[in-house]
Amino acid sequence: MNSTVTSAVKVAATYALFATLWILFSDLAVETLLPNSQMRAVAQTYKGLAFVVITAGLLLAMVLKGNNALEKANDMDSLTGLHSMTMFVRTLNLTIRQLKPNEQLILGYLDIDDFKRINDAIGFDKADAFLQDLAQALNQALLPGSFASRLHADQFASFAKITGEYDMDEHMQDIQRLYNRLSKDYGIESTCCISIALYPQDGSTAKELMVSATEALNVAKEKKNAIQYHDKTLTEKALQRRQMMLDLRNAIDNDVLSVVYQPKYDLKTLNVNGVEVLVRWNHPSKGFIAPDVFIPLAEKHGLTGEISKLVISKVAKELSSTDLLGSKIKTIAVNVSAAEFNDSDEMHELVRYIQAQKAIAPFVSIEITETATLDNLNNSVELISSLQKCGIAISIDDFGTGYTSLAMLKDLTVDEIKIDRSYISEVDSDDRSKTIVSAIIAMTNSFGINLVAEGVETETQLKILQEMGCQQAQGYYLGRPMPLQQLVEHLA
Missing domain, CATH: 3.30.70.270 (Reverse transcriptase/Diguanylate cyclase domain)
Structure with missing residues (x-):
């Protein structure tokens, strides 16, 4: 017997039971309670009307219940429980x-x-x-x-x-x-x-x-x-992103990514005393792909940790073959993405990897953007402290772009900060930028933090920074990012 027949039988049985009980007990009640025949006749009339009203209400409730169950069944897929x-x-x-x-x-x-x-x-x-x-x-x-x-x-x-x-x-x-x-x-x-x-x-x-x-x-x-x-245009863009992701994955696996070095200069002597390492990708068919294109892609797919290790490995291999370490190169700054920095397990794994590269480990510093530290300042304070205990110096890049740049210095015990290039580019033309740079220089000096001005592109900017007492600088005017052989020639 299917569910439809079963439901119909239940309704009929309920109605039959109610009608039988009504007929048997309502007549008995009238006979017992009303001895007068005229009153009994009136009561029988109202009893019949009451029966009609009650049974109509009962049937209405049953029908509504059945309809609700039917609607619910129609709204749901019986196999999966998802909506119909x-x-x-x-x-x-x-x-x-x-x-x-x-x-x-x-x-x-x-x-x-x-x-x-x-x-x-x-x-x-x-x-x-x-x-x-x-x-x-x-x-x-x-x-x-x-x-x-x-x-x-x-x-x-x-x-x-x-x-x-x-x-x-x-x-x-x-x-x-x-x-x-x-x-x-x-x-x-x-x-x-x-x-x-x-x-x-x-x-x-x-x-x-x-x-x-x-x-x-x-x-x-x-x-x-x-x-x-x-929209076929969206499909094409999605396919291009997917293909670039596959190409990046292959580039990492096949050691295709390369590194370049941008010198950092002591502004008192104008001698190079460190380098910032930057990763580069020369695609076999698309040519040079900018880091601001493939690094966000790597962040999204969890590949920044592998890229950082690849960079460290290449730097160790290239610089250990020279006599620059400890003499002309005293610091090696390696950039770490915000996603990587905010994963403490991944950061400590990277530090262990750096320490395994004994030739360069004493010189390596980790460079992170200011906004990365501001994502969770309390966690950043703890993580930076633990990394420094492992012998890793910490540098804050793009300083001045966050909302709490100056206040954060009292909490973050960093080793170096780099003034964002947006201030340096206007230090010779905008008094407000010059005042901000001057204030940062004074403050870092009082805190004993090394200061680097990035994005120096003119001789005028360089001289102003020297006069203001800035410690270090880097930029295209002083030296562009370059491969190892060119760096060796540049330093010579």
């Missing part, structure tokens, strides 16, 4: 109507490649279990506030409001990786396609947006294991 397509479309339309003018929405489809092959390979029951686990995993991996649905047997969808900073391509790759892991857990070789449509670019209604996502999905399914935006 009807509910999905209704909620998508409502969400679009409630969006503010500056808000965006992303609609994504996930379609399993060759789902029939999965059914054939593992059987229908195990395939259903796979879909259930996939639905649960997707629900947990989607952005907060996402609304997810199972549209068809092997097709899922979700939508969410997004901000301008949201990295769509990275999130979609995470979803694909999640799918790949789950399919391997089930012992199947399977891939999925993902399509993306954006509101309002690709549609202003739920229907238009879903048509755009479907069109993009059709393109993706032709390729298999693909991510496709409805």
Whole structure:
């Protein structure tokens, strides 16, 4: 007996039981309580009306309960527990109507490649279990506030409001990786396609947006294991970012990245007394790729630690073959990204790696941006102190760009700060910049902190800094970043 028949039988049985009890006991009550025949006749009339009202109310409650259960069943997918397509479309339309003018929405489809092959390979029951686990995993991996649905047997969808900073391509790759892991857990070789449509670019209604996502999905399914935006320009940009990430990964693995050295000068003698090490990437087909392009990419994908070790390794190999260490080069500043610095475990691992390079370890200092230390000042204080106990000097780069530059010096026991180039570039033309630089010089002198002016590009700027008592400087006027052989010639 199916659930529909069972429900109907329950309603009929309940009604029959109530009617029987009413007839038996209501007549008995009237006979007992009302001895007068005329009063009994009136009571019988009102008893009948009461029966009609009560049974009507009872039936109404049962029908409403049944309808609510039916609506709930229609709103949910019975296998996965996700929302049904009807509910999905209704909620998508409502969400679009409630969006503010500056808000965006992303609609994504996930379609399993060759789902029939999965059914054939593992059987229908195990395939259903796979879909259930996939639905649960997707629900947990989607952005907060996402609304997810199972549209068809092997097709899922979700939508969410997004901000301008949201990295769509990275999130979609995470979803694909999640799918790949789950399919391997089930012992199947399977891939999925993902399509993306954006509101309002690709549609202003739920229907238009879903048509755009479907069109993009059709393109993706032709390729298999693909991510496709409805806007083909976005797809091309995503593919380019992904390819650059793969190229960067290969460049690290194959030791393709190189280093250059920018000299730092003692402003009293104008002799070089240290270098800043900078990483460079000469792509085999794209040529020189600027650090401000590939370093953020490395940060996003957790590769900065590997790059830092690669830099340390190259510096150790190159400088140990010269006689510059300890004579003309007394400090080697290595840049560390904000993401790497704010991971204390990774930083201590890097320090251990530096200490293993015995030829350069006594000369290495770690250079971090001021904004990196301001992310969590208390943690920065503890981390800097622990790194200094390991014998690593700490330099703060781009000093003056944060909101609490001067106040932070009382908390951070750093060894060196570098005045941001934005002040140095105007020190000869703007009195306010000159005053700020003068104040920083006076303060660092009183704290016993080494000071470096970066971005010196003219003789006038150099002379002003010398007159003001600045200790060190670097910049294109003094010396550009250069490979080792050129550095040797420059120092000679």
